[in-house]
Amino acid sequence: MLLALVTIFLVQTWLVYTDPVGRESAPLTAEASRGQELWHAHNCQSCHQVYGFGGFLGPDLTNAANQLTDERLSVVLTSGTDVMPAFHMSSEERAAVRTFLVELDLTGQGQVRAADAMSPRTLFESLFRGTATPDEPILEREERGLTILLEKNCIDCHLPNVGSAYRAADMTRMSGRLGRDGLAAILAAGVPGKAMPVFVLPTPDIDAIHAALDHLEGHGDTVRAGFENAGSGALGALFALPWFEYPRPAEQPAPTSPTPTDS
Ligand code: HEC
Ligand code: HEC
Incomplete structure (x- = not known):
């Protein structure tokens, strides 16, 4: 019994440490890291989720990038919306946030809340x-x-x-x-x-x-x-x-x- 448990533990440990997903996914590029800094500095996560984690005032943004036009992102990050504050970001900051969202999108699948709803x-x-x-x-x-x-x-x-x-x-x-x-x-x-x-x-x-x-x-x-x-x-x-x-x-x-x- 003990031997079986130890074996399972070792196999599990080996699997975790050799997990290809975490290891092979490229680290963020410099621009995306800058975007991530802005993400933290402005506390985006207090309202938005990534992979379903975070605040629930705004939407999950894990996979938003591929559907978000530059125009739309720009307006949101400068003027905000009724609920989201206006951050008045410069075009350089907006580009960094976009790059962060683009690279985030490549890391996996967030939660689609409306999978069955008609848009x-x-x-x-x-x-x-x-x-x-x-x-x-x-x-x-x-x-x-x-x-x-x-x-x-x-x-x-x-x-x-x-x-x-x-x-x-x-x-x-x-x-x-x-x-x-x-x-x-x-x-x-x-x-x-x-x-x-x-x-x-x-x-x-x-x-x-x-x-x-x-x-x-x-x-x-x-x-x-x-x-x-x-x-x-x-x-x-x-x-x-x-x-x-x-x-x-x-x-x-x-x-x-x-x-x-x-x-
Ligand atoms: C106070 C809460 C709050 C914070 C902080 C916040 N957001 Fe939002 N955001 C929202 C809400 C709510 C929406 C949905 C639109 C609405 O209902 O006004 C939204 C929408 C968005 C959208 C999608 C716009 C669309 O087209 O629907 C993006 C992209 C976004 N936010 C990015 C960010 C980023 C990046 C940050 C940090 C720099 C941030 N948000 C910080 C509340 C917030
Ligand atoms: C990102 C959101 C967004 C998109 C996309 C968009 N609009 Fe608008 N549009 C607005 C907003 C917000 C206003 C209202 C501005 C205001 O408060 O005066 C507006 C105003 C208008 C007006 C003036 C309405 C009036 O009563 O005076 C027209 C016409 C219009 N849009 C047509 C269009 C058409 C056609 C398209 C697609 C080709 C489009 N819009 C795409 C957000 C959008």
């Missing part, structure tokens, strides 16, 4: 497509606009219930109020000081976005009701979760990086 963008897409009828199909231009709205992550911030962390305007009530030119102006300039990025887009794309927003406004009641139901039903905490905690459909293009609004 707001998936819901949005299906509600949008659900508005098509034989009499009124979705036109080619509207379809193109929908693709851009999804590609550029507009829906992540512009939820119909204004429930995203950014409190951005309801996307089902934009087109009439702003008109095509108002929309073009906002896309070209962003909203300085707010989370609204600059989007440099060719005219046909702006027209397509406008067409899609117009279609959306025409079916606003249906789309808003769809979000309302999802928010109060089985998908309960749907809107409380940050966008990157949802699984991304495989065919969905990776988020693009719009031009930063600040530097």
